[in-house]
Amino acid sequence: MRRKVALRLTAAIGATAATVATGVVLLMPEASAATGGVTGFATQNGGTTGGAGGQVVSASSGTAIHTALCNRASSSTPIIIQVSGTINHGNTTKVSGNSCNTAADKIELKEISNVTIVGVGSGAVFDQLGIHIRDSSNIIIQNVTIQNVKKSGSPTSNGGDAIGMESTVRNVWVDHVNLLASGGESAGFDGLFDMKDNTQYVTLSYSTLRNSGRGGLIGSSETDTSNGYVTFHHNLYENIDSRTPLLRGGIAHIYNNYYVSLNESGINSRAGAKAKVDNNYFKNSKDVLGTFYTDAKGYWQTSGNILDNVTWSATASDNNPAGPNMASTTTVSIPYSYTLDNASCVPSVVAATAGANKGLQVSTGSCSVTAGPTSAAVTTRATTGTTTTRPATTAAPTTRAPVSTTAAPTTVSGTNLSLSAGADGSSKADGTSYGNVKDGNISTYWSPSGSTGQISIKWGSATSISRINIRPASGSGTITGWRVLNADTGAVLTSGSSNGGVISFTRTSLKKVTFEVTGASGSPRIGEFETYA
Template identity: 70%
Template sequence: MRRPVALRLSAALATTAVGAAICVALPIPQASAATGSATGFATQNGGTTGGTGGQTVRATTGTAIHTALCTRPSSSTPIIIQVEGTINHGNTSKVSGDSCNTADGVIELKQISNVTIIGVGSGAIFDQLGIHIRDSSNIVIQNVTIRNVKKSGSPTSNGGDAIGMESTVRNVWVDHVTLEASGGEDEGFDGLFDMKDNVQYVTLSYSILRNSGRGGLVGSSESDRSNGFITYHHNLYENIDSRTPLLRGGIAHIYNNHYVNLYESGINSRAGARAKVDNNYFKNSKDVLGTFYTSERGYWQVSGNTFDNVTWSSPGTDNYPAGPNPQSNTTVSIPYSYRLDGANCVPDVVRQTAGANKGLRVSDGNCTPQTPTPGPTSPTPGPTSPTPGPTSPTPGPTSGTNLSIGAGSDGSSKADGTSYGNVRDGSLSTYWSPAGATGSISIKWGSATRVARVVIREPSGTQGSIGSWQLVNHDTGAVLASGSGAGTITFSPTSLTKITFKINSSSGAPRIAEFETYAG
């Protein structure tokens, strides 16, 4: 495939390079620490919370990031790594330890879980250095810039991918990041956001991908169809040849993205892939949706998209463009709740929210960007002096009517011999337990119910098995509270139809005898 991106970018990058220099020289807005909660498919399969509930450390070098991972008690101990400054080959070395598996020249998240990497302070830039996720789960990457990662030339990193995931990866949320290159494959660059060899339950949100030959792929070949359940929303794809994304098998949900200057093709659904494509805005681009460069067809369900100065090629042996009047040829069921901005306002909403150092702003689903409530921004410096995580809620007697009695319940999974209904039967001798060490349990009502307090009770003799958790308004995805251990949890009174208790870590098999809910 020809690589015109270098020529086409010559003028565009002159402007971009000047803009980037200005961004570095001027003060960048202070970023809040781990803000918001995962969206899209990353909310499934038990959810994605990263290092929530774990210790917080500050890192200003790649070696310090590796040190933070390697000095944890175990490879699954939750940790939040706040990054500031420029991370590059000169300050990124391999670190050894029982809780890590790192390498020189790449940020290696390998055979680990429960990690958040978030840019803070004046910003975090990974310069010519990629992030590699392999054989890992429950990872959050937020508010960082990754630029000019090469697979050929010098220096090289991560196979040329800005962010690359491979080999049994589960539950990754990448949010408010900027991923950029300076050309195509001929200039030594590969994909900005790639997944292969069994990667599932991933969300890319509020991010910028630009100035590259390849936006990203799901599946490394026509036979690599073990990947899927990927959500892309509120992202900007700009000055890219193709792969926005390339899908080989699996399911993707692609909504409220802004596509500008896609030179060869855009969303390439092939090899049996199915994509739900809602309320996106495509501008000044070619062949933005279809099956391209193969006879192995893919499928799409389309609604609400805007095609502004989009051109379409004629169908051929290996090209099946969806336009000029795209029609659905499949249906895709989405298991999570979400709110669509109208396509007409997507360019403005994405401009205000997408990318690193935008204050982690998000849309309210009514075309209005919102600034989240900031978290802590000034932890004690140094990866060897973490601050304590959330404390356990205080257990104790309760008063009022337990609203869980007579309500419904469900969950992510249940161990043999346990039941979702056991958490609302008023008995401490019965319980629910997830099929693994983590999972979620919910109480639900047929109509909106006001809740301001929850009590989590463990069966007698099993206290202390519950580790870090989040209490979530299932209707909106908002996190009402977080902490560790069982007991009483209070929060601002909230009207909802379903409330979810997510267990993100545990010592042994966690058990919940009662999930009590109260109005006050």
């Protein structure tokens, strides 16, 4: 029943926003936002506070995360784990203890409660390693990137889910995260955000979900209807084939999300589920709401949504699209208070707030943004397992810049391999083209639809390269952060903050190389993306 995946890599990891001083890491707002900032259904059933009030521990490996969980006095002792760096299979092992139940191939939050995992420093990336929440409650995950988690191929983790919850899970808040894949089921990936087997009172807010065949589900089958009470708000879904989300039974509140390029279907309400769908913006998408691939109908209540270049399929026995009018078929009562942004400003609000390393900015509810809830002035030593409290000061904290390179030359000798290659990328600004970066003309260019995005050069067979030359076009905004990716594997070849020029890295054989703009002042314009052996 799965459809063909047609994906464009568009990972957008936001500009660095963590505050640090030499030897000291400022306690990020995430840790206290648990009580002041939690929203949606995660506020119900007693609320979601995560590890608030518990010990603050730093971790730069998956093993350190597991060790922090296992060193607690009990499985319910509150703890805040501040994560930095890249977490992967190579640094994630099983750790044993009376207060934990961990595994080597995933971050395992199993049979525990009262935990916050929050990214700090220059960012936290869970690379090809998912987070699994099972038989647990009161969990917060904030300000992290989880990418390229696979269920087939190598390596595998968490059944292919970036974040997966199952078996009596209660009160989870996932906020300001990036959930990224690089393909659909045929490429080894599954869902980005899945809930099943009695998972309830969950909120996903201010997050980005990209480049996946499956955005996520609530309920694994038509008989798994014990899940629900889930809120999705101010999230970006981009280049997703389906399941944004797939809802089987239960209730979901879906508001102020920005949906771009839903390739096959979007919100799929099935098996008696009810979805309240308010003030979302749907763009360049197909069948954004309805009951799809089944005759077990679900229901929806809609208001204030904007449809921008949305197409609809015909109604059939197993296909019941809500469009073109998207009329309500039920009513849904929401037990918590919330304020809706007008759908017309959702794209700009979501662009400013959604994802990791965005400074925890949130919507004011009136088409503007503000910093997220902040904690009391507390700083913590960045040594594992210790916490130091300091008085508040009025001095502004120092911001750690992205990894920087020395000034790069603007020309390079040799054959520009891009001239005979193809090109693709993330969403592009009107009037620009991917092919412009390989036409040998610096006056034509590609520009992302926002300030960040990706542009790729690709070949039909493996090609060895060790240098690229990024040549900005006239009028380009200043690039303040970038990464070069092996798009075949998702590996980061190098990163930096220079505004273009020649970038060198270890010689690599690949079919596709990606230049990812992670931060920019203004709109960047890439005139030429040259590649060299």
